[in-house]
Amino acid sequence: MLKIAVSACLLGEPIRYDKTGQRDRFITDKLGKYASFVPFCPEHLAFGTPRETIRIVLENEHKKVITVFSKNDVTDAMNTAMAHELEKIKKEELCGIILKSKSPSCGLGSTKYYMKEMSEGKKDGLFATLCKEHFVDFPIEEEARLLDPWLRENFVMQLFAYADAQMLEKNIQTMRELVAFHTAYKFLLQSKHEANYRLLGKIVANHETKSVMEITQAYLALFKQTLNHKSTIAKTVNVLQHMVGFFKKELTSSEKQELHLQIEEFRDEIIPLIAVMSTIEFLAKKYNTTYLLGQKFLNPYPKDLALRSMIQVGK
Ligand code: SF4
Known part of the structure; x- marks a missing residue:
């Protein structure tokens, strides 16, 4: 049986900022016949659910995690949670990772970055970046690309x-x-x-x-x-x-x-x-x-x- 780390919301866990999930039937129903899943969600771990949405803001080349409405800098809490989730999945004998598109944490080339209030284009989310650094030559995709x-x-x-x-x-x-x-x-x-x-x-x-x-x-x-x-x-x-x-x-x-x-x-x-x-x-x-x-x-x-x-x- 394959073992795949998956953004928890894609498995249907109500863990997104608004307490919803986004179950992906291809992953759960089709791949699920041949794979067991290791769910992760750095944002839930850092801020609980429901939570205020966050965005990545570039400041002098540094990536900061800022809450969208209250404008709090929550970079440290996010980094701690991501390190924890990375350690968790590193312990497993994984053969792949599937990430949720467009999320500030999990997007793979689809995450919006900002500079002040202006959009700075799309890149990898913060957790996706960590995964790519650690898991080299590894099957990693985001669910939207799998369509x-x-x-x-x-x-x-x-x-x-x-x-x-x-x-x-x-x-x-x-x-x-x-x-x-x-x-x-x-x-x-x-x-x-x-x-x-x-x-x-x-x-x-x-x-x-x-x-x-x-x-x-x-x-x-x-x-x-x-x-x-x-x-x-x-x-x-x-x-x-x-x-x-x-x-x-x-x-x-x-x-x-x-x-x-x-x-x-x-x-x-x-x-x-x-x-x-x-x-x-x-x-x-x-x-x-x-x-x-x-x-x-x-x-x-x-x-x-x-x-x-x-x-x-x-x-
Ligand atoms: S996209 Fe990633 S951080 Fe956002 S809810 Fe899903 S697993 Fe959590």
Whole structure:
């Protein structure tokens, strides 16, 4: 089971400034089948609920937290609460963080900053900034961005792959396990970053005969960095063509034609990724192409999350 830290209001906790929650059904109902959640709310901890709203005000490069109506400087109370919440989530073996958009604490690139009374543009909220500093190359998103099917697909793929990497790190005994892991992730890594995929292959080759632990650490650091890249429709098409290349000798000419047509239709955003994937999986089973069937790219997360069934996925 995945473990994800989530802004408590997104889980429906009535913890926002006006004592409401903002339950996100995708998180609670869909991801909730595969994840347990670690809720956090620095503002509730600092000021209780209900509370006066706050905003971030820039003063000589310093970020101050000011209450909107009474104009009190509550920066210290906020910093203490954030440090506490960060310590709390650091203790958990997380594989992702989901933040509430637009909040002065939790927004990810969507938090308004002010200078005096004037808006100074949107940046990361204060707690989001702390999370990004501490959790490097880590799956972090805000819920509003997850409404975009492409970002959602990328994020969920990253969550599950990150959890796999944690599992490998904990249990690995032999080089053979690392090679098998890399082999299974070949196409997924290629869809993210071709050059990194090749570098990862060189690490696994282990020409300097380093210890399993040493190699695994180096491998997983780059693996996590690679997962952080977003794939594009062009990279995905490239990977699909590579996959077809794997069993092109077995395919009949009409099967080959059909697959190429589907890939073109996916590229032109006429059919969703799942349609092409299902055909590749069907044919891989028909011809018992175990290499393809073992690829994480074919099934990167449980099918009932159904993210790839949207046309926009993969753009
Ligand atoms: S956005 Fe963050 S600080 Fe605001 S209520 Fe939700 S969890 Fe608390």
